[in-house]
Amino acid sequence: MNNKTTIVAPQGKQEIFVTREFAAPRELVYKTFSDSALFSQWMGCRNMSMEVDRYEFKDGGYYRYVDTDPNGNKNGTHGMFHEVLAPQRIIQTFEYEGLPETGHVILRTITFESLPGSLTKLVIHSLFQSMADREGMMASGIEKGVNESHERLDELLESILNYTI
Amino acid sequence: MRRDVFQAIADPTRRDIINLIASQQLTPNAVAESFDVSRQAISKHIQILTECGIILIQQKGRERYCSIQPEKLNEVTEWIENFRKSWDEKFDKLDYLLKQMQAGKNKK
Numbered sequence: 001m002n003n004k005t006t007i008v009a010p011q012g013k014q015e016i017f018v019t020r021e022f023a024a025p026r027e028l029v030y031k032t033f034s035d036s037a038l039f040s041q042w043m044g045c046r047n048m049s050m051e052v053d054r055y056e057f058k059d060g061g062y063y064r065y066v067d068t069d070p071n072g073n074k075n076g077t078h079g080m081f082h083e084v085l086a087p088q089r090i091i092q093t094f095e096y097e098g099l100p101e102t103g104h105v106i107l108r109t110i111t112f113e114s115l116p117g118s119l120t121k122l123v124i125h126s127l128f129q130s131m132a133d134r135e136g137m138m139a140s141g142i143e144k145g146v147n148e149s150h151e152r153l154d155e156l157l158e159s160i161l162n163y164t165i
Numbered sequence: 166m167r168r169d170v171f172q173a174i175a176d177p178t179r180r181d182i183i184n185l186i187a188s189q190q191l192t193p194n195a196v197a198e199s200f201d202v203s204r205q206a207i208s209k210h211i212q213i214l215t216e217c218g219i220i221l222i223q224q225k226g227r228e229r230y231c232s233i234q235p236e237k238l239n240e241v242t243e244w245i246e247n248f249r250k251s252w253d254e255k256f257d258k259l260d261y262l263l264k265q266m267q268a269g270k271n272k273k
Contacts, residue, residue, distance in 0.1 A: 003256075003260065005249055005252050005253045005256055007245060007248060007249050007252070009245075018252050020252070020256045022256075022259065022260060022263055023260070023263070023264075024263040024264075024266070024267060028263060028266060028267065029259075029263065031266075032259055032262060032263065032266075038262065038266075041258065041262050042255055042256075042258035042259040042261075042262050043255060044255075137248075
């Protein structure tokens with residue numbers, strides 16, 4: 001099984017594909033998205049606690065969850081489930097509330113593909129309103145000052161090669 | 166035309182050139198010999214990489230050598246690596262959760 005997370009951000013396009021394989025049947029992987037109690041256990045970042053505010057997992061349902069960072073800052077994310085099609089696909093809108101202005105909405109399609117040997121390939125496709133939105137999202141993971149330790153050139157090049165275009 | 170690190174790595178041949186020069190300084194001719202494409206094409210890629218600030222060409226004696234400017238590449242790694250890491254962290258937790266769920270099911 002390939003448990004490497006692959007990020008594909010095609011040049012000149014407003015989209016990002018995040019791909020990862022899991023050692024579990026897809027019904028189970030799907031459940032970790034459909035069940036809010038399970039979803040909240042893995043969706044938060046390492047240093048953040050995550051709370052689900054609302055999670056109406058159905059066509060047209062609303063969801064909102066809130067991350068709290070170690071300093072106590074709260075940032076919400078909300079959207080609508082456009083279509084939930086168990087166990088293969090979820091289509092939803094996604095808006096991060098921590099941006100300076102509202103309206104930067106992402107259309108996200110999550111697909112669950114069964115692979116031989118009870119494996120599941122997860123693909124999260126995000127479609128942004130603009131290139132600037134996409135680049136902003138990719139830049140949002142940056143924590144300045146923590147990078148000195150992994151600035152070795154081989155690591156740099158490895159990550160560049162992972163940036164499949 | 167856009168000349169930044171993202172333009173530099175947008176092309177697979179340019180990524181290979183970066184990889185090649187990363188481990189050793191080479192003359193443009195030596196770089197060209199490592200590829201099946203024409204010398205002119207490689208020369209153009211090297212020019213773009215230079216304009217993007219990824220490659221520095223220095224005169225040493227009678228030869229010109231290409232060397233990598235690693236600090237420029239940090240711009241891209243910081244971006245992509247941190248984005249990937251944020252997903253990696255989530256997915257590692259999801260791995261663990263799935264393992265627990267499956268272990269629980271087997272016990273029943």
